[in-house]
Amino acid sequence: MALKLEPGTRLVVATHNPGKARELAEILENRFPLVTAGELGLAEPDETETSFAGNALLKARAAAEASGLVALADDSGLSVAVLDGAPGIHSARWAGPARDFTLAMAKVEARIEEEEAGAGDLAAWFTCALAVAWPGGPAVVVEGRVDGTLTFPPRGDRGFGYDPIFVPEGGTQTFGEMDPAAKEAMSHRARAFAKLKAALL
Structure with a gap:
């Protein structure tokens, strides 16, 4: 039987981030x-x-079991080429307990400066894994990615997380400056969701 997510199904989103x-x-x-x-x-x-993908699935399963609802979880983060893919799955951790991304962006900039060999290389990418889990049942995980370059100092106050330092490939504005609809049309989350939609909707 093909897994389907019926519109109108109440979902629990496994996040504490509004x-x-x-x-x-x-x-x-x-x-x-x-x-x-x-x-x-x-x-x-x-x-x-x-x-x-592993963390998204872990969060979706935990939320589905605890709530009895179908759960949707996302695990996403920024990877920087010259930092060997860091902060990667630790992206939120770099923001500290207070989830201070101004601090996290400064840390990324400082680490890049330490890697003097890579001073000119600001290639980076965002990854988003989305997982949907049924209580006590199956789960589906998909992944989306968007490539780009970093820019400092941060620009724009839209979006959240590392958005103000990330300029997607072919763009001139950071995710923090872009109109939310424009960002949604091409973000890592939108790409992952397109795959999820194909699989479940």
């Missing part, structure tokens, strides 16, 4: 009533996997 929940609601074209793990008071599981 910005991410809003973005996922828009990507889902508001077809599903969403409640976040934060709103339900669910604990955040330790992200012990070594890949975005």
